[in-house]
Amino acid sequence: MSGRRLASGGLINRAAPVRFAFDGRDFAGFAGDTVASALLANGVGLVGRSFKYHRPRGVFSAGPEEPNALVELRNGTRREPNTKATTAELFAGLVARSQNRWPSLAFDVLAINQLASPIFVAGFYYKTFMWPAVLWEKLYEPLIRRAAGLGKASVETDPDSYEKATAFCDVLVIGSGPAGLMAALTAGRAGARVIVAEEDFPLGGRLLAETYEIDGMPGAAWTAGVEAELRALPNVRIMRRTVVFGVYDGGTYGALERVSDHLAVPPPHQPRQRLWKLVAKRTVLAAGAIERPVVFGGNDRPGVMLASAVRSYANRFGVAAGERIAVFTTGDDGWRTAGDLLAQGVTVAAVIDPRTEVAPAVRALAGGAEVYLGAMVRDAHGAHGLRRIDVVRADGSSVSIAADVLAVSGGWNPTASLATHHGARTEWSDTKLAFLPGKTPPGLAVAGAAAGNFTTAEALADGVRLGNEAAVALGFTATSIAAIRTSDESFAVAPLFHVAAARTKAFVDLQNDVTVKDIALAEREGFRSVEHLKRYTTLGMATDQGKTSNVNGLAIMAELTGRSIPETGSTRSRPPHVPVAIGAFAGLHKGLDFKPTRLPASHGWAVARGAVFVETGQWLRAQWYPQPGETDWLTSVTREVKAVRGGAGICDVSTLGKIALEGPDVGAFLDRVYANMFSTLPVGRARYGLMLREDGIVMDDGTTARLADERFVMSTTTINAGKVMQHLEFCHQVLWPELDLDMVSVTEQWAQFAVAGPSSRQLLQTLFGPGVDLSDAAVPYMAARELQLDSIPARLFRLSFSGELAYEIAVPARFGAALAGALVTAGAGLGVVPYGTEALGVMRVEKGHVAGNELNGTSTAGDLGLGRMLSSKKDFIGRTMAARPGLVDPARPALVGLRPVDRAQRLRAGAHFLARDAKAEAANDAGYMTSVVFSPELGHWIGLGLLANGPQRHGEIIRAYDALRGEDIAVEVVPPVHVDPEGVRLRG
Amino acid sequence: MRIDCPFCGSREIVEFSYLGDAGVQRPAPDAGSVFTDYVYLRDNVAGRHREYWYHGSGCHSWLVVERDTRSHEIFSVDYAHRETVR
Amino acid sequence: MRNSIFSLALNALSGHKHWQPTWRDAEPRAAYDVIIIGGGGHGLATAHYLAKIYGITNVAVLEKSWIGSGNVGRNTTIVRSNYLLPGNIPFYELSMKLWEGLEQDLNYNAMVSQRGVLNLFHSDGQRDGYVRRGNAMRLHGVDAELLDQAAVRKLYPFLDFDHARFPIQGGLLQKRGGTVRHDAVAWGYAKTASARGVDIVQNCEVRGFIVEDGQVVGVETSRGSIRAGKVGMAVAGASSQVAAMAGLKLPIESHVLQAFVSEGLKPLIPGVITFGAGHFYISQSDKGGLVFGGDIDGYNSYAQRGNLPVVEDVCEGGMALMPMIGRLRLLRSWGGLMDMSMDGSPIIDRTPISGLYLNAGWCYGGFKATPASGLSFAHLLATDTAHETAKAYRLDRFATGHMLDEKGQGAQPNLH
Amino acid sequence: MGKLAPRSAFAGLLHSAGPSAAPGVLVREETGLGLATVFARAPYFPRLVQSAYGIIPPETSQVVSNGAVAFIGTGPGKWLALSRNGAAGWRDELATALGVTGSVIDQSDGFGVLRVSGEKVRATFEKGFPVDLHPSVFKPRSVAVTLVAHIGVTLWQIDDAPTYELAIARSFAGSFAHWLTSSAAEFGLRVEV
Ligand SMILES: Cc1cc2nc3c(=O)[nH]c(=O)nc-3n(C[C@H](O)[C@H](O)[C@H](O)COP(=O)(O)OP(=O)(O)OC[C@H]3O[C@@H](n4cnc5c(N)ncnc54)[C@H](O)[C@@H]3O)c2cc1C
Ligand SMILES: NC(=O)c1ccc[n+]([C@@H]2O[C@H](COP(=O)([O-])OP(=O)(O)OC[C@H]3O[C@@H](n4cnc5c(N)ncnc54)[C@H](O)[C@@H]3O)[C@@H](O)[C@H]2O)c1
Ligand SMILES: Cc1cc2nc3c(=O)[nH]c(=O)nc-3n(C[C@H](O)[C@H](O)[C@H](O)COP(=O)(O)O)c2cc1C
Numbered sequence A: 001m002s003g004r005r006l007a008s009g010g011l012i013n014r015a016a017p018v019r020f021a022f023d024g025r026d027f028a029g030f031a032g033d034t035v036a037s038a039l040l041a042n043g044v045g046l047v048g049r050s051f052k053y054h055r056p057r058g059v060f061s062a063g064p065e066e067p068n069a070l071v072e073l074r075n076g077t078r079r080e081p082n083t084k085a086t087t088a089e090l091f092a093g094l095v096a097r098s099q100n101r102w103p104s105l106a107f108d109v110l111a112i113n114q115l116a117s118p119i120f121v122a123g124f125y126y127k128t129f130m131w132p133a134v135l136w137e138k139l140y141e142p143l144i145r146r147a148a149g150l151g152k153a154s155v156e157t158d159p160d161s162y163e164k165a166t167a168f169c170d171v172l173v174i175g176s177g178p179a180g181l182m183a184a185l186t187a188g189r190a191g192a193r194v195i196v197a198e199e200d201f202p203l204g205g206r207l208l209a210e211t212y213e214i215d216g217m218p219g220a221a222w223t224a225g226v227e228a229e230l231r232a233l234p235n236v237r238i239m240r241r242t243v244v245f246g247v248y249d250g251g252t253y254g255a256l257e258r259v260s261d262h263l264a265v266p267p268p269h270q271p272r273q274r275l276w277k278l279v280a281k282r283t284v285l286a287a288g289a290i291e292r293p294v295v296f297g298g299n300d301r302p303g304v305m306l307a308s309a310v311r312s313y314a315n316r317f318g319v320a321a322g323e324r325i326a327v328f329t330t331g332d333d334g335w336r337t338a339g340d341l342l343a344q345g346v347t348v349a350a351v352i353d354p355r356t357e358v359a360p361a362v363r364a365l366a367g368g369a370e371v372y373l374g375a376m377v378r379d380a381h382g383a384h385g386l387r388r389i390d391v392v393r394a395d396g397s398s399v400s401i402a403a404d405v406l407a408v409s410g411g412w413n414p415t416a417s418l419a420t421h422h423g424a425r426t427e428w429s430d431t432k433l434a435f436l437p438g439k440t441p442p443g444l445a446v447a448g449a450a451a452g453n454f455t456t457a458e459a460l461a462d463g464v465r466l467g468n469e470a471a472v473a474l475g476f477t478a479t480s481i482a483a484i485r486t487s488d489e490s491f492a493v494a495p496l497f498h499v500a501a502a503r504t505k506a507f508v509d510l511q512n513d514v515t516v517k518d519i520a521l522a523e524r525e526g527f528r529s530v531e532h533l534k535r536y537t538t539l540g541m542a543t544d545q546g547k548t549s550n551v552n553g554l555a556i557m558a559e560l561t562g563r564s565i566p567e568t569g570s571t572r573s574r575p576p577h578v579p580v581a582i583g584a585f586a587g588l589h590k591g592l593d594f595k596p597t598r599l600p601a602s603h604g605w606a607v608a609r610g611a612v613f614v615e616t617g618q619w620l621r622a623q624w625y626p627q628p629g630e631t632d633w634l635t636s637v638t639r640e641v642k643a644v645r646g647g648a649g650i651c652d653v654s655t656l657g658k659i660a661l662e663g664p665d666v667g668a669f670l671d672r673v674y675a676n677m678f679s680t681l682p683v684g685r686a687r688y689g690l691m692l693r694e695d696g697i698v699m700d701d702g703t704t705a706r707l708a709d710e711r712f713v714m715s716t717t718t719i720n721a722g723k724v725m726q727h728l729e730f731c732h733q734v735l736w737p738e739l740d741l742d743m744v745s746v747t748e749q750w751a752q753f754a755v756a757g758p759s760s761r762q763l764l765q766t767l768f769g770p771g772v773d774l775s776d777a778a779v780p781y782m783a784a785r786e787l788q789l790d791s792i793p794a795r796l797f798r799l800s801f802s803g804e805l806a807y808e809i810a811v812p813a814r815f816g817a818a819l820a821g822a823l824v825t826a827g828a829g830l831g832v833v834p835y836g837t838e839a840l841g842v843m844r845v846e847k848g849h850v851a852g853n854e855l856n857g858t859s860t861a862g863d864l865g866l867g868r869m870l871s872s873k874k875d876f877i878g879r880t881m882a883a884r885p886g887l888v889d890p891a892r893p894a895l896v897g898l899r900p901v902d903r904a905q906r907l908r909a910g911a912h913f914l915a916r917d918a919k920a921e922a923a924n925d926a927g928y929m930t931s932v933v934f935s936p937e938l939g940h941w942i943g944l945g946l947l948a949n950g951p952q953r954h955g956e957i958i959r960a961y962d963a964l965r966g967e968d969i970a971v972e973v974v975p976p977v978h979v980d981p982e983g984v985r986l987r988g
Numbered sequence B: 001m002r003i004d005c006p007f008c009g010s011r012e013i014v015e016f017s018y019l020g021d022a023g024v025q026r027p028a029p030d031a032g033s034v035f036t037d038y039v040y041l042r043d044n045v046a047g048r049h050r051e052y053w054y055h056g057s058g059c060h061s062w063l064v065v066e067r068d069t070r071s072h073e074i075f076s077v078d079y080a081h082r083e084t085v086r
Numbered sequence C: 001m002r003n004s005i006f007s008l009a010l011n012a013l014s015g016h017k018h019w020q021p022t023w024r025d026a027e028p029r030a031a032y033d034v035i036i037i038g039g040g041g042h043g044l045a046t047a048h049y050l051a052k053i054y055g056i057t058n059v060a061v062l063e064k065s066w067i068g069s070g071n072v073g074r075n076t077t078i079v080r081s082n083y084l085l086p087g088n089i090p091f092y093e094l095s096m097k098l099w100e101g102l103e104q105d106l107n108y109n110a111m112v113s114q115r116g117v118l119n120l121f122h123s124d125g126q127r128d129g130y131v132r133r134g135n136a137m138r139l140h141g142v143d144a145e146l147l148d149q150a151a152v153r154k155l156y157p158f159l160d161f162d163h164a165r166f167p168i169q170g171g172l173l174q175k176r177g178g179t180v181r182h183d184a185v186a187w188g189y190a191k192t193a194s195a196r197g198v199d200i201v202q203n204c205e206v207r208g209f210i211v212e213d214g215q216v217v218g219v220e221t222s223r224g225s226i227r228a229g230k231v232g233m234a235v236a237g238a239s240s241q242v243a244a245m246a247g248l249k250l251p252i253e254s255h256v257l258q259a260f261v262s263e264g265l266k267p268l269i270p271g272v273i274t275f276g277a278g279h280f281y282i283s284q285s286d287k288g289g290l291v292f293g294g295d296i297d298g299y300n301s302y303a304q305r306g307n308l309p310v311v312e313d314v315c316e317g318g319m320a321l322m323p324m325i326g327r328l329r330l331l332r333s334w335g336g337l338m339d340m341s342m343d344g345s346p347i348i349d350r351t352p353i354s355g356l357y358l359n360a361g362w363c364y365g366g367f368k369a370t371p372a373s374g375l376s377f378a379h380l381l382a383t384d385t386a387h388e389t390a391k392a393y394r395l396d397r398f399a400t401g402h403m404l405d406e407k408g409q410g411a412q413p414n415l416h
Numbered sequence D: 001m002g003k004l005a006p007r008s009a010f011a012g013l014l015h016s017a018g019p020s021a022a023p024g025v026l027v028r029e030e031t032g033l034g035l036a037t038v039f040a041r042a043p044y045f046p047r048l049v050q051s052a053y054g055i056i057p058p059e060t061s062q063v064v065s066n067g068a069v070a071f072i073g074t075g076p077g078k079w080l081a082l083s084r085n086g087a088a089g090w091r092d093e094l095a096t097a098l099g100v101t102g103s104v105i106d107q108s109d110g111f112g113v114l115r116v117s118g119e120k121v122r123a124t125f126e127k128g129f130p131v132d133l134h135p136s137v138f139k140p141r142s143v144a145v146t147l148v149a150h151i152g153v154t155l156w157q158i159d160d161a162p163t164y165e166l167a168i169a170r171s172f173a174g175s176f177a178h179w180l181t182s183s184a185a186e187f188g189l190r191v192e193v
């Protein structure tokens, strides 16, 4: 293989070449590569353009902290903008493109933004673009919006699926570096149920990227040994490609498993990703640390990289990031990059360290390479790739060094953000030169580099200690682990966050193009709090959330304000720890699976009859049943209504809530929850009931029947079924536990049909046969009966929503579909039709019955003409508050009926009422139309509405004003009951 | 957040509905303006809070949970009225 | 010691010397005519209008942290005046008008962007509700348009029209609605108030009231006691806590509302969209992030952070509405403390304690109210009478039964 | 009138999915069960249950069974009483046996009941059940009333195989079957009759 692939070494599979494309060019890498390592191996240094100035950018890191190497991965509906090349695993046929450039990566027109950079300083938006105001939406904002943003999203539906899952454990170990592995091993050996979550595809953490030895073995080999033991323990579960992204309450951790992202497409029945909720009793956070760069002039040039990343590429991926690599480090760790490179035969151009003294063993790592102590890199040069660096010595003299890669190390930032998700801030340590976790979430302890214990020996020891502590806290016995030998590591580092002498633009936040000058400007303008600094300059707000820039930014602010770093503080980090696909949070709940669908027992029957369905909460209900030749809904609905009023119809009303109440105190209980009286209801009878909220507003209505002395069944509206159940259980369990009764929902148990129309009795008589007496005397209006239908228990209620002679019949739900058929058969000679919710609605409006549009959570019983139902003989929920002046004001809009004066005109719900000659303005708003239907009986549209002083205005002509539709029509105020006001029909 | 239902065990909050302050007491009928306080006024403490939760997707018990509103730490969970457990 | 060789640094940083602090970071003085507790949008706007319209400049805004650290700095930036009830519409419309002139008023670009707010409906009942609302708006002279499904599709072709569990029927569009760059609102008001002499005091937490003869005459703070002729509270999520210092109990609960932003993207969603069949609304920031949110977490909280179920609920709504966002990544989530009132509407009123004034109960909708709230509260503080548009926001409306319940949920704050 | 034909809750809703060679999950609808919600109303309620069925209703979220009849604890003082002898007469039989000591409400049609087993049943359930089903925690006789993919489910474990039974409110059967099918497909789901 050409380019920078080293002759040997690394954890890639050299026997498995993988072809991929970047910006339309074909390349090859190996299994085990990331897109970034494969690009570097092919000598591709320029991979993207920056956010604001469109500056050329290259790979900067080797992990999730990457600010620069963001690509659009995959094509078409699977396009994934802003994907980190440093974590994307290579697969055969992978396609990636660079972003934020036009027309090409090498030549990007918007790079002229750089010329204007003196004006594009932090906060420049706020100071300009104000005149003229109209140009903001038309001109300035579109320009700004187009220039901003990075990748392009696909606008088509994501074709892949996602899953959600929950797993429980005793000990969750986050990270599988030396600290995590030992924590898992100790807790696992002790017998605890352990989950190890590792973001990367192999286990091992930094051990995969370093050359030091553990127990005489290379880190990767040692890792393999531990992994094998962990795999053998049945109580340990290893989750690779799984990042823990958030710490929530109650030991709940959010994690994302990238199940198929390393494949071209997910295998059959496999999701693309799986969202895990990990519920843990104890957690060991062993997420390692991220190297901190130093800020200097031109530090964004492609080729300027983290020193640890250069080591990762060399040791884990067998790639030399450059041909002449210089190292700029403020601590011992960076020297190891020089040592490892030299060992691989890569030229090290120089090692530059601002410290004047370095331990001899560290110094020896640089071998024969040039070393500059007491010196700093001032500026880096090179257009599309690094060419040389200017090094300035303590005495002010400078020297230029040719290099195509500069490996930079300014110390390490512990990856402790998960430990701060509950709100505690990290604490600065002057000795470690790092922010360390402070107060941690309950049950969570931090190990290894994440705790600032940066050496392998410390990481291993932390892991053993905390793994044991967690196990012991859960009642397991600690295990002892023999001391593990590790190579010596020295960790000394000097504080250097930026090189003040820089002559060219020095970037703090590489992705959002925030420079040292921007920070200085923010300081001058008073944005000195780090949180102000962040919001004013956008420092740390990009896709990397400032993982390599926040600390440098605030350190610069600390210098500017003369405060210490702890006084300056750090910004708050928030979930997710790394960006997570929105689809994963939704799992399978999208499209038709957004919410479950509830189907009544007769659904299949209705489908077979060609019904059109409507969503009612989670239920699907038949809305109407079009007949051949009927092309618009109104024709069908009108036919259904006429058929019911002229003969008989059946309608599935199973979706209404049904609650069984049993016990000696049900009557007393109902008296307290209903506004009207129920304890007096005789056995075998039903009564309409009105339920208020405690604030005096109507909550729900329905009928409740007494089937036996201590046995009642209540019905609720479909929408409020759950809410009423919850309310009743509150009243019983909390307010009046002394009342002896039980209640349970039986909505699902009974399939219930309305059978309505003048022929309904005849229909039922056919159904039940002559043995059952259905005469008015035997089953009068509001009767409730338990009887048998074909030796099946059935319930018959003489209730009417339509105003016709009508019944509701209920059978156990398994017979629901059959009953629907049987009802139609029984009514064959009577012209029976099935009718849907529309016809139901038409008839209820004709009868002036209130429903959802009127029971809207703000209407009182009085508003709905039901004021007389409020019993004065007893206390009930809502009684006291219903008497407040605002709720009994006679001027409140109250229920009326409406008819268009010109009968040909259509009414519209939502129209507002105005007096006939009133101007259309708010002061004259007298109420609004709540429900409208076309009445087949009357041959014109009718409505219900809430009108100020309504009941006193019957006969008045007012206007229904619907400005939205440009309509303004004269309507007559009439009583709400439009059809059969005397109720002759329902007594049949 | 997870609530340790005394009947069902530890469950995620999606199974529960929240009602609020369990410190309020429904006044006697005709208590007048005390009713306004009952229905509308809340201590809304920052700290330990006794509150009603309903395990509607579980055992249907109304619970009183004592919880810190600053940390979401839960100290105790009990049936709203032990008497209902016969 | 090592620092010395690096202290050269500071000298290089002199490029933008002429810029002044946007506001004076004032030291608290011993007494003011008016103290406003809370350096959020409402507190700072109140100071601006007190100084500008009522000429009262001996004013301090006391902020316990940095200004804008509360909800003004963490909201989803939507402004609109598409309200339903007569007690609300004029107030929010005043606010809308003030937004429209804000940049000129403040000489600060808060990026008021009238990109349109679309509320979708998915059922006939919902449509009727929106028609009622739209007509109420039109009666108040507020713009509103009813869109059918085809019109919605034309505007937003990428919504799920064909495989949706709750199909989109149409929407109510307010074209004048839109977004405003939230932080800049706080900074802009702070800038002009400060320029007129108002003291903006950060890191100054009010811990108690100075009460003499039953009258509030000042506050105790983390930076000492400060006296005042009048004290106004505009502390949003902390309303109950601060009121309790004066012995007051409010019809308010504090709940957490989360919000979310995606990674930056090229322009994708031109306006603001609200899903009608789930808890989800979305817009795109000028930086390119999709800014979205949903419902509150639903339990009393002062934690300023939420839990996972609501994140899932919001993303489920998002995927149901626009399945193309599946591969886009959620970058950051956060929470704010909502002062959820018992009827979902705010309170701008005097309190039973003389000298103490209340501005609270904004729930999750108070950002859009910032200018009108500031103006009305300034009016109340200056004149002791309610501003014309804020007359319905009385504290005693719960006792008298004149609630302003836009959602019809009753006295359950977590449902508003 | 002819006899009304019953239709079980999951009739026509369960379909095999995924690899069929060695299916990891087996499912079967249990029909012909009697179900009732039973509340204890008096202290001697357990004794009446015992004398009728030889079992004591558990006070915790457990199921106790005599083979033909099981009491599944679904709440304090509340059980789903299951009879394998069919729905007909089950409520009345229980009501007679318990007299005034208990309330009995027929639910034989309120739920569809599935019996699910197989090598991969826990791996499947992990994708929906927010309850710890590890054998050290959830064992034969354990019961959980919970939410799976927004659907209420009552789950109880039959044996160590593990075999479970689940009761799902009838109207949700289609949505639940869909969840089960898509979650088990990767392991192979076989519908048994
Ligand atoms: C996630 C989220 C999304 C939202 N989305 C929208 C939206 O799209 N549209 C909309 O209109 N509204 C929205 N809101 C609501 C809106 O942000 C708030 O209603 C509004 O900002 C509240 O007013 P404020 O700006 O004055 O509050 P804040 O900014 O919270 O100001 C209150 C200030 O008081 C300070 N304070 C508290 N206690 C003390 C004390 N003792 N001493 C001194 N200072 C104190 C606080 O630190 C804070 O700075 C949203 C809110 C959130 C959290
Ligand atoms: N000497 C130094 O200056 C220095 C500095 C830093 C690190 N190190 C080396 O690093 C190692 C530290 O060991 P360690 O175990 O603490 O860390 P580590 O870096 O070796 O391992 C951390 C692991 O956690 C994973 N991870 C991070 N966040 C995660 C998340 N949210 N979810 C899932 N996985 C996540 C990472 O992918 C990584 O594999 C030692 O080998 C040490 O020598 C040395
Ligand atoms: C409208 C809006 C847009 C935001 N865009 C971003 C963003 O692009 N990147 C980011 O990191 N945070 C963004 N945030 C979130 C803030 O970083 C921060 O989380 C929020 O203001 C709350 O503050 P806190 O997290 O410090 O408590 C945005 C916030 C808002 C309100």
Ligand SMILES: [Zn+2]
Binding pocket: B005, B006, B007, B008, B009, B055, B058, B059, B060, B061
């Ligand atoms: Zn429970």
